[in-house]
Amino acid sequence: MTVNIPPLHHEMADAIQYKIDQKTKPVGSLGKMERIARQIALIQGTFQPQLCNPVMLTVAADHHICEEGVSSCPVEITWQQCMNFINGGGGIGLFSRIYGFELFVVDAGVDFDFVAHPHLIDKKVRKGTRNFYREPAMTLTECRKALQNGRDVTAMMAERGSNVLGFGEMGIGNTSPASALLSVFSGLSVPDCVGPGAGLSDEGVRHKAQVIQAAITRHGISKNPIENLARFGGLEIATIAGAMLEAASRRMIIITDGFITTSALMAAAAINPLVLDYSLFSHLSHERGHRLMVDFLNGEPIMHLDFRLGEGTGAAVAYPVIKGAVEMFNHMTSFDEAGVFNTANEVLKV
Numbered sequence: 160m161t162v163n164i165p166p167l168h169h170e171m172a173d174a175i176q177y178k179i180d181q182k183t184k185p186v187g188s189l190g191k192m193e194r195i196a197r198q199i200a201l202i203q204g205t206f207q208p209q210l211c212n213p214v215m216l217t218v219a220a221d222h223h224i225c226e227e228g229v230s231s232c233p234v235e236i237t238w239q240q241c242m243n244f245i246n247g248g249g250g251i252g253l254f255s256r257i258y259g260f261e262l263f264v265v266d267a268g269v270d271f272d273f274v275a276h277p278h279l280i281d282k283k284v285r286k287g288t289r290n291f292y293r294e295p296a297m298t299l300t301e302c303r304k305a306l307q308n309g310r311d312v313t314a315m316m317a318e319r320g321s322n323v324l325g326f327g328e329m330g331i332g333n334t335s336p337a338s339a340l341l342s343v344f345s346g347l348s349v350p351d352c353v354g355p356g357a358g359l360s361d362e363g364v365r366h367k368a369q370v371i372q373a374a375i376t377r378h379g380i381s382k383n384p385i386e387n388l389a390r391f392g393g394l395e396i397a398t399i400a401g402a403m404l405e406a407a408s409r410r411m412i413i414i415t416d417g418f419i420t421t422s423a424l425m426a427a428a429a430i431n432p433l434v435l436d437y438s439l440f441s442h443l444s445h446e447r448g449h450r451l452m453v454d455f456l457n458g459e460p461i462m463h464l465d466f467r468l469g470e471g472t473g474a475a476v477a478y479p480v481i482k483g484a485v486e487m488f489n490h491m492t493s494f495d496e497a498g499v500f501n502t503a504n505e506v507l508k509v
């Protein structure tokens with residue numbers, strides 16, 4: 160699969176930075192917000208960037224790796240939470256409403272038969288990702304299908320007028336594939352990449368690491384990122400990776416959430432690293448390993464809130480900061496516009 164991602168509008172970088180530095184503030188004093196504004200202007204190639212119809216894609220799947228005792232949660236929580244979200248409930252139902260996202264739950268592989276709903280997108284490849292302790296998590300065909308499904312969902316959102324996608328996920332057991340992908344793509348040791356997920360004990364974490372290590376030893380590591388995604392990933396992770404790649408190819412803004420959506424970005428970046436230029440890292444998850452993942456991708460988390468809920472909650476909660484960055488770039492007065500500076504103006508500009 161090849162995805163063509165255009166480079167950022169680097170030719171505008173100096174002029175964009177000049178516009179930020181002309182705002183009535185000491186140079187650099189709005190910190191990360193300045194870097195967010197700059198990135199969005201570089202993505203859109205304009206001095207008047209716009210955030211249009213933000214959409215939250217909470218992509219869900221089940222994981223038969225749970226048969227190995229790698230999660231503290233009952234697997235039914237996956238479908239129950241999906242129903243909760245489309246009815247406006249749960250963390251992401253609430254935060255999407257508060258922060259202005261239209262929320263879609265994408266069924267990439269939940270082990271449940273849902274009734275059709277306008278905010279539930281059916282992209283089910285199969286009922287549950289295979290148990291990757293015993294066999295590859297997906298066949299190559301299933302993995303490619305999930306990637307393509309993600310691309311199709313992004314295309315649908317672009318055609319509805321969205322240029323900002325928040326990514327979330329729901330899937331009991333999905334910190335196991337996310338940990339495996341972190342280890343496989345970064346080369347870090349499995350125990351460094353594994354944490355408690357939704358709530359394992361220390362002993363549970365040790366067992367989870369053993370299961371993941373055994374799976375990596377059994378299937379081996381490929382040079383082909385899609386094969387690695389198929390061996391160790393999850394149906395929602397592959398769907399998100401495809402959706403992110405398509406978003407970057409269309410110059411849309413990608414907002415990651417926590418450990419699992421960032422593992423999807425890792426897979427996407429292994430397919431085409433330019434996807435990272437279009438990505439904002441909403442927060443640093445409390446899940447052990449997320450820091451390693453974000454560092455590996457050279458990302459800068461907007462917030463540190465000790466969230467480890469997933470669903471897209473971090474992406475939604477970071478949105479006001481992203482919105483503020485664009486407002487600052489478009490509307491904060493420059494020294495010239497303010498018209499009240501004389502000598503102070505010169506002092507502040509240096």
Ligand SMILES: O=C(O)c1ccc[n+]([C@@H]2O[C@H](COP(=O)([O-])O)[C@@H](O)[C@H]2O)c1
Nearest residue numbers: 230330332333334356357417418444469
């Ligand atoms: O976003 C995160 O960083 C995050 C960290 C730990 C757990 N989660 C959520 O918890 C579920 C996976 O946890 P587990 O222990 O079942 O693998 C899944 O539904 C995720 O949304 C999410």
Ligand SMILES: Cc1cc2nc[nH]c2cc1C
Nearest residue numbers: 232236240357468469470
């Ligand atoms: C209640 C609950 C909500 C979740 N949201 C994401 N993972 C979750 C796990 C549980 C257990």
